[in-house]
Amino acid sequence: MRWIKQKISISLHTSCLARSRFIWIKIDVKRKRRVGVVPHGSEQGDDHDELNEDDPDSFMAGTGVKLSLGLVYIFLPTVSKWVCSALVCTEFDNDGKQELFLTSELTISCASELYTGFIRPYAWIMVLVWPIASPLLVLVMLWRCRDLIVNRTSRQGGISVGALSIFFASFDPDFWWFPVVDMLRRLCLTSLLLVINPQYVKSARYLQIQVALMISLAMCVLYREAGAYWNSSSDYLAYMCAWQIVLAVIALLFMDVQSEMQNDEMVLSVILFTCNLLIIASVLYFHVLHDVEFSVGDNRIKLTLAKLMSSHNANGEANEGEQNGRTFGQ
Numbered sequence: 001m002r003w004i005k006q007k008i009s010i011s012l013h014t015s016c017l018a019r020s021r022f023i024w025i026k027i028d029v030k031r032k033r034r035v036g037v038v039p040h041g042s043e044q045g046d047d048h049d050e051l052n053e054d055d056p057d058s059f060m061a062g063t064g065v066k067l068s069l070g071l072v073y074i075f076l077p078t079v080s081k082w083v084c085s086a087l088v089c090t091e092f093d094n095d096g097k098q099e100l101f102l103t104s105e106l107t108i109s110c111a112s113e114l115y116t117g118f119i120r121p122y123a124w125i126m127v128l129v130w131p132i133a134s135p136l137l138v139l140v141m142l143w144r145c146r147d148l149i150v151n152r153t154s155r156q157g158g159i160s161v162g163a164l165s166i167f168f169a170s171f172d173p174d175f176w177w178f179p180v181v182d183m184l185r186r187l188c189l190t191s192l193l194l195v196i197n198p199q200y201v202k203s204a205r206y207l208q209i210q211v212a213l214m215i216s217l218a219m220c221v222l223y224r225e226a227g228a229y230w231n232s233s234s235d236y237l238a239y240m241c242a243w244q245i246v247l248a249v250i251a252l253l254f255m256d257v258q259s260e261m262q263n264d265e266m267v268l269s270v271i272l273f274t275c276n277l278l279i280i281a282s283v284l285y286f287h288v289l290h291d292v293e294f295s296v297g298d299n300r301i302k303l304t305l306a307k308l309m310s311s312h313n314a315n316g317e318a319n320e321g322e323q324n325g326r327t328f329g330q
Helices: 002-035 047-051 063-085 113-144 146-150 159-168 178-195 204-226 232-256 265-329
Strands: 089-094 097-102
Touching: 063 113, 063 159, 063 178, 113 146, 113 159, 113 178, 146 159, 178 204, 204 232, 232 265
Parallel strands: none
Antiparallel strands: 089 097
16 A cells, blocks of 8 residues: 555656646746847747757756756656556456456555545546646657757757657657657557556456557567668667567467477576676677777778878969960960
């Protein structure tokens, strides 16, 4: 009981904090406009923020917005999992009578007044707030600032989109929408699988594994074909991590059919551990050695081009001098 109350309290307080800080900075920006802090050169309101990349009084440059979006980015999968777990009940046999108890807190009966009158309605409200409204909110913000994100000259972008940089900084400018896809991937592999409840779906466990396998394979192909990250090394890393998730889901499937196929869990553990080592090795190579080699190679290319340009200019000046000399002699 205490555990579920703590989860509900954390979810409520975090949601209220994020929304209150979001509303506070919006009111603060409007107050600045009324008192003339924002330059008078624009009469279009918030549209001026989208056109000026370095506007310090932009709505997206506010501390409250940065804090709110940071909380959403960090706590969205965890809070969404907590919220969805409040909708899952497990059936138990009590002296020949089937009873349902909350899976995340087995001391609470799903037929009790506490669950039907408070926990379940509150959980559905939080489902609308966190797994549904939060990605939509981020998508709308990214869409409104898409021109600044696409035309940015650095990974972080300007001050006007500083609050959103936590989402798009890792991705290519043309893929301003990809952070939402990544958020949906995390939500589907955590919260969506909990919705597949054994209370309503037969063989829910196998269906969960199948859905997880399809989502992970789809994302693996998307990471490979899109190449949405800022640099190629991050694309390689994301692709390898996507395959790691696929192998983990397949390992779960093998563990479920272990009694029929007589699988050795040690073999599966060794395979997954080897994959983790390969991912660590790829991180060290692509983000350390590869960048160093590329930097050295880039410097060599620049040096070679500089020598060629200097020699070309010297030859051009010599030819011009010879031509001028012949013309003068004539």
